[in-house]
Structures are given as C-alpha cells and as structure tokens.
Amino acid sequence: MLEKLQSQPADALLALIKMYADDEREDKIDLGVGVYRTGEGATPVFSAIKGAETRLLEQQDSKSYLGPEGDMGFVQALMPYVFGEDATMGGRIAGMQTPGGTGAVRLALALAQRAGAERVHLGLPSWPNHVQILEDLGMEAVPFDHANADGSANLAALIAAIDGAAPGDMVLLHGCCHNPTGIDYTPEDWDVIAQALERNGVLPLLDIAYQGLGRGLDEDVAGVRSVLAAVPEALIAYSCDKNFGLYRDRVGAFYVMAQDGGTLDTILSNANALARATWSMPPDHGAAAVRIALRDPDLTREWRTELDGMRDRMRDVRRQLAVADSDAPGLNLAALTEQNGLFAVLPLDRGQIAALREEHAIYMAGSGRINIAGLHVGNIGKFIAALADVTQR
Numbered sequence: 001m002l003e004k005l006q007s008q009p010a011d012a013l014l015a016l017i018k019m020y021a022d023d024e025r026e027d028k029i030d031l032g033v034g035v036y037r038t039g040e041g042a043t044p045v046f047s048a049i050k051g052a053e054t055r056l057l058e059q060q061d062s063k064s065y066l067g068p069e070g071d072m073g074f075v076q077a078l079m080p081y082v083f084g085e086d087a088t089m090g091g092r093i094a095g096m097q098t099p100g101g102t103g104a105v106r107l108a109l110a111l112a113q114r115a116g117a118e119r120v121h122l123g124l125p126s127w128p129n130h131v132q133i134l135e136d137l138g139m140e141a142v143p144f145d146h147a148n149a150d151g152s153a154n155l156a157a158l159i160a161a162i163d164g165a166a167p168g169d170m171v172l173l174h175g176c177c178h179n180p181t182g183i184d185y186t187p188e189d190w191d192v193i194a195q196a197l198e199r200n201g202v203l204p205l206l207d208i209a210y211q212g213l214g215r216g217l218d219e220d221v222a223g224v225r226s227v228l229a230a231v232p233e234a235l236i237a238y239s240c241d242k243n244f245g246l247y248r249d250r251v252g253a254f255y256v257m258a259q260d261g262g263t264l265d266t267i268l269s270n271a272n273a274l275a276r277a278t279w280s281m282p283p284d285h286g287a288a289a290v291r292i293a294l295r296d297p298d299l300t301r302e303w304r305t306e307l308d309g310m311r312d313r314m315r316d317v318r319r320q321l322a323v324a325d326s327d328a329p330g331l332n333l334a335a336l337t338e339q340n341g342l343f344a345v346l347p348l349d350r351g352q353i354a355a356l357r358e359e360h361a362i363y364m365a366g367s368g369r370i371n372i373a374g375l376h377v378g379n380i381g382k383f384i385a386a387l388a389d390v391t392q393r
C-alpha cells in the first residue's frame, strides 16, 4: 500500500542548513534558520527559564497525565499579556495549551472547519506552514498581497479581501512581527481592519508568534486587542517558542473569544475533542516552566529584561542596515527600521542570492528572507559589502 505514496519535496530551509554546515569558510553567515541569536551567534536558554526549570525539577512530584487542555495555569498566566487587564473580555475568552504555535494554528483551523469554515483569506507571502496546514485540512487558502513594494503593508488588499469575503470565510492575520516580511500593520491600519471585520462578520484567526520581539509586549498585541474589541468572535493562536526561547519544547496556546461566554464550554469541548484525536495531550515541560516564570515576580522581571535586550539588539541591527541604504541600491534597506521582528525580505533575485552564497558564504532563504538576528558587530560589515557587490554589478 505504501508504495502509492509520492515523495514530497525536501524542506528548502533544511537543505540550506545542511549546505551551511558543510561550508568550510570561516566567515560564513547563516541568515536562514529562524531562531534568535545573540551578538555572539548563540541561541541560549533564557536565564528566567533556567530559573523556572530549576524550581520545576525540585517541585514536580508527578508526571501523571494532565488532559488535552494541558497546563491550565500556564494558559491563564499568559492571558493578561495577550489580552490586557480584562483578560477574559468579560468572560468571553478561554483557552488551552497546544504543542507550539503550530499546534494552535492547526487546532484553530480544524475547529473553524468543524463549524463550517471552508475558505481562509491569507496575505502572501506568509509563514509557509499556514498554506501547508490549510492544504492538509482540505481548506482553501484565498491569497491577497500582504505588502507594497515600498515596504509598507498593503492595507487596501486586506480590506478588499475582507469586504469581498463570502459568509463563513475566515481571515488569518499575523499579530506582529510578520513572518517573513517583518511588515506589520500600523495602529491606524488595525483600527480600519477591526472596523472591516466588524462590518463583514469574517472570522479572524490571529496568529501571535513573536510578542515582545517587535516594539514591546503591549505594543505588539495592540492591533490584536483592537480587533477583539470590535468583533463578536475570534480565534487566537499563540507561540511561546520565540519569546521564551523554548523552540524545541513546543509551547503554545489556543484561545477563543466567543460572542457569548455561555457558549465557551461547547466550543472548547470541540477543541478538546480535536486535540484528543490529534496529539492527545501537549508536552508539559516548557509550559510548566513558563507558568512558573510568569507567576514569580523576580523571574518575570528577568524574562522581560531578556526580551527587551533581544528586541533592542534586533532594532539596532535594523538601524545599521538602514544606514547602509545607499550602499545597496534597490533593496530599500531604509524601510527596515519601520519593520519588526526576526525577519525581513530583501528583494534580491535568484542570481544575487546564489552569488551571496557561493562567493560570500552568506546563506539565506530562496525567498530573500533574512534572519535579522543572524547579524552582529562581527559580520554586519561583511554582509553590507556583499550586498553592495551583488547589487552593483
């Protein structure tokens, strides 16, 4: 039976990682992999998480099953950060733990599909897994352009998609630090988006994977909160894997805001059943560490300081690239300071990306996406000189 399976294309980013590892040039630069790196090129465990893990090790006296909803203390501890002071919007929001943000996106879409959703409007380019999950579920991705050529968000395209949506359609929006472009909607844009969603009744799925890595913890979810204040119902997917540095521990949460708090139990019973049939229960360790960190004021302070440092470092790299705007004409490096988070897309063609890799040992995705955190004092000069070389031939 299994011979009927057709081989699938290898993940391009994984192939890039291998090429990078095999490159023996000492000054090679990896801008491909999507993890935060320090100025020394490391991706360390947060010290707030180390502290929480030490306590977890001492205090945990059982690893018995928790249930499909996972660690509800974690799910609740996160809510004020995402939703603000009235963290349940008057009893209309509840959630559960998921295996990473990926699990949350998958669960949100599968749940909406159960409720009758078939089509999801999605700005492209997007995180490739969005389309992959939709395809796997048999839902239709309806694309629109996320960005304008000048490096700003294409608000008009989104509003046209919302206005033209059919009843039962959804729209998937990145809460902040858009992957791959780094191009977020402005606060004014979010108000317009919220009004359009309210007007048309399109169900939003808000995907928050980088809170705190753009402009600040509150700033990065201000747009999401504008939407939630306007619409009757919404789905929220959240990842702690970047902003707590927990990548491989797979820490995420799924939340739903219902029209009426009385329907939350029914909605979540469906999410629970889906989780049970998919992964049964999420992995515990990372979520437990986040719960401990967020319940302890000292660890929380430490986490926030570490997050501030990461954000400041990436803003600094963006500023240094923007200053070099005239060195690499046509790449619009000046716009990088207006954009947020770990990623940016440079409008390089295939030949230029290949020349960067072959002649300069600089590795980036074929889309021109770069990991801003892959740059630091020790390599940014080389990177700018290489961009100047390939753009001025």
Ligand code: PMP
Residues within 6 Å of the ligand: 034, 099, 100, 101, 102, 103, 105, 127, 174, 179, 207, 208, 209, 239, 240, 241, 242, 247, 250, 251, 252
């Ligand atoms: N959504 C977006 C937009 C992302 O970029 C990512 C991570 N790359 C995720 C969701 C999922 O993150 P994870 O499953 O690693 O928590």
